[in-house]
Amino acid sequence: MDDKEKIKNCCLEKEVAPCVSACPFRFDVREFISRVRRGNFNLAYRLYSNAVGFPCVVSELCGEECAYVCPRKHIDRPIGLRMIELAAVAYASNKRPNDYNLPKKNKKIAVIGAGISGLACALRLANKKYDVTVLEKSGRIGGNLWNKLSPDIFLKEIKLQFENEEYELLLNQEVTDIDKITVQYDAVYIATGCKGTDFGLIPGDVENGPVRGSVKGVYLGGEMLGGDTVKAIAEGLETATLIEGYIKTENMQKPHKYLPTRIKLNLSGLKREERIVSANGLYTKQEASAEAWRCIECRCDFCMRSCDMMEYFKKTPKMIEEEVHATIFPGSIDGNGTMATRLISTCNQCGLCKEACPEDIDVGMFLRQSHIAMKKKDAMPWVYHKFWLRDMEFADSGRASFVYAPDTKRHRFVFFPGCQVGGSDPDYVIKPYEFLLEKLPDTALMLMCCGAPALWAGDEPLYKKSCEKITAEWEKLGRPVFIFACPTCMKFFHEYMPEIKDVMLVDRLAELGIDVPEANDSCLVSVFDPCSCRDQTSTHKNVRELVKKTGYSIEPLGHEGKDARCCSWGGQISIANPPYTQWIVKKRISEGKHPYVVYCSNCRDVFAGEGKPVRHILDLLFRLRGWNALPPTFSERRRNREYLKKKLALELAGDRSCETMKPKLIMDVETAAKLNKTKILEDDVLDVISFCEMTGRKLIDEYTGHFTGYAEIEHMTFWVEYALDGDNFRIFNAYGHRMKIELEEVWNGRKQVKDEMR
Amino acid sequence: MDENKSRMKCARCNVELVPAKAHFSYLGHMFHTEVQRCPECGQVFIPESLASGRMTEVETSIEDK
């Protein structure tokens, strides 16, 4: 069963509370509790009365099946629901029954037995204005109630409930010939009570609940089937509905068989609270309210409590599935819906929901599949992931990508740092690799992207291509074990390329007995586990031991290890949903008051960007950046990766070809800030300049001597004002617009060829 | 760049720019306006004031509130 099916069939959101499941009336306890809490006894009474028919009687006699299953029984005592019901009955100021202003119906129904079961059935049918006749053998109504309650109570109650209704009551009428009755009436309910006659109309075995008689139009129920008075009342009420169904459809419907609830509950964190005890057997209003507040409102909400996204959007997994379904398969004239596109792109896919769910439902995986489906239809907005896909392209391009195999016969290992680690700090690659080569000289190096951005963008074909490339290199190197610096790479390798064996860099460093330098400050820190590492318990341990060795003491976070939360990077959602991203980051930062030690470079950069003191484990092991270092800009990340490739290519492979690579861009601080703010990358600027220089299409300002030119890059057009500076370029300004310049192929006969990069 | 004190020339053709019509498209709408263009090769010049001024106004008008 895929995750979509699991959400539809296994999710426990709609499962009722145990008390509701156990109640013979399937009473809406949650709503009742809610009304009592607010002190609204009238409304509470009304709900109760509608559910049970004779509230005074039921509240006295009810066997409280709910108490046997109330989860509070494991902690203190079950909710005293019957006591609350008695209070509702006592304090409702308006107990007059509803007056249903309906037209009379022309159907006659016979009820045999004026016990409370028969009367319950008669009541509901009379409410609906059917023509009801109750035939009672004895000279009085109430049946078995005479043995259970004072007649003051139940006779008064019966009178009250029937206040607005008319029905025919025939006392001292023993029915001897049932056929006469079935012929005269459109339907019959036989409720002759304990040891009462069934007129031979019960077919074979008796199941629970009202029974369909062997003659059409006849139902039997109540204490004659065994079972207690309260159950009898419930059966009477249910029979009224079945009879109405029969009259409307001419089909004898079976009573609904409810399965026991499958709900699972999170009871941890519940504190002991003693049940409210009343002084004299009846709660006061305050006591009833207080007892109602003890109710934990059972619902399966493990995922809702853990997942930031479900909390932010206030959507349950079932709601999410419906909206996504409606988005992928819109049933409208207007074509493709856009309803859940942003939702699909907001999930971090951190796996926490699956971890928390008692049924193991992975909503993140469902959203990933939905994203893939939407992308296939080309229905996802390009802007959400374009930037990241370009980054992936860059990481895999000749400018940043690099494979090095040391000249040994076999390679047991390959270091695969991933596409972001080197961008954050080139030393995060250089220093560990130096150490690895020292201890394991046959360790190869692969600098490229694992393909995660493609998967997060829903581009399955692109991701597959990436996997093929990696697998091919793996084969060429002799199938080495991968050493990962980035937990996301590792997670996706596990899922999609499980044949490749791997280990986290941190674990390998710990195993190899790396010397841990002592920190020159001593402080309290918290270790922030990345969401993609939630299952790697040995890594959690290793990191903490390394941190302790530096001399820091560790204060645990509220959520860590298996329960780790995403820093916000997962899914690369920051362009699709900036306010949500910000909200998460701030939340994560506020969850621990001490500086964080992380072991995913994306966590590091996200937190540093919001001013949180943070260091990567590699910062500690190799004495790199301090607690307050700012994260690199987008352009700096590119420069870092190019520098990394250049340096390693030169030092390891003697490759000087990269040396004559890119010219540098020189600009003042204001211009650099303007570019970063408007997300104009230095690469874009360089692309524009390259185009202008190669085609010669540029303008010159006669006064300043500056060149100005433009080029179309993806969906934008960028303009750059620049000047040559030796081998480099000096940048004075850059801006862009979304409108596309339409270039005439032939410009008034004066030019024949369109400007294009060769 | 101080737009008041500049005189743009086409660097390829070494000719001064002249005012001429240029065409643009956005979200299915076509537009044109007069800008500085090279009379020989047709190269356009769009100053920042136009890009962040009237062009942005038009883009916003069409993009809905």
Next chain:
Amino acid sequence: MDKIIRETYSVCPVCGAQIMAQLICTDGCVYMQKRCAEHGDFSTIVWKNNYDLISWYGNVEPISDWKCLYCPRCMEAGLCTNHLNDTCCVLFEVTSRCNLRCKFCFADNHQDIEDLSVNELRIRMYSFVKPGRTLIQLSGGEPTVRDDLPEIVKCAVDLGCRYVQLNSNAIRLAEDEDYVRRLAEAGLSFVFMQFDGMNDDIYIKLCGRLLLNIKKKAIENCAKYGIGVTLVPTVVPGVNTEDIGNILRFAVYSSPAVRGVHFQPVTYMGRIPFVPDDSLRCTLDELIAIIVSQSCGLVMAENLQPSRCDHPLCGFHGDFVVQKDGKLFPLTQKRGDAECCCGSESPAVRNREFVGRRWKRVAGHEAASCCCYQAEKDGDMTDIDYFLDRVKKFGFTITSMAFQDAENIDLERLRMCSLHVYDFKSGKLVPFCAHYLTLRK
């Protein structure tokens, strides 16, 4: 097969208690069905499926975990923490008196309540006006029964109101040109003019007077002093639903004096002659269908989009530019989130700026189209400057606001309301439909 589209909350039209409600699709239409424990079941039609309701809803989330027990009774407390939108416009009643007594009047005007002085009104305005950020609607009763209305306008402007709107039947604006001049000088931004149809039978039925020529004169006077006018028809089935095409054509013809038409399907609040049944309701989708069919090609359905600042079911909007040949050049298209720029401003602010720009007149008084409708050489809408100029001067909006009454009020919509009424008793801002909610007698 009945299908539940939405679960939400509403009120009992008899006792006003907050009750649960469902939007259920049955027999090809959507109804709000709800049950009051005391007063029984109620059902009101809300959508006639001329267009797909689910698409119209878009991204809006239904109510879940609803906590506000008092909603919509917030006249004393004002907006609660569950309210989802900032204030876009404030409706400010400057008088209860009126010079008409229309059949349907949401404000249920009275003649006997004394007006507050200008100074008093200024003190009240001071309490809610945010300089540079408030669009105030002077309303009533009929504001123009006050001779000192221009002073009130000036107060509003001085206090920093971004736009000052007048809601009026315009009788005085037609009969007293000097009054109009004074209003313009005081800084009035635009007028929302009651305009129920193009023939006087309609006015007799709804207002008890012949009013068509008066309305036309009022438009003339406002045009003379550069005050933009938006026509506001109350759409009443059986009275003026056949006249909608005529209203539209007249409005386009009167551009740029007329900046748009704002349709209000009749709502049963305030003074209502009878408790409505479904045949007396014009749903939003029905209104769009009528506009499209009666406009004879002037307007297409895809150019009328759900309101984005308020809840989509609260109305629609369409932006156009009137061309020289009298046709409407559409600016609004259905667009996905793809092209949406993630703005940092709230929807209420964006909405306020957008409508303010559209409904104001820009200096320059040429007629939008030639007076005899001849196909003149159309101005070039591909020229950026002509486009921008035309958009500014001859911008035309077709909008609608579907107010809610006790039969059909939907708290999922109410909590997104950005049109707030200043309640004089409590001094608080209250959502429009909560303020004028009227229960059955």
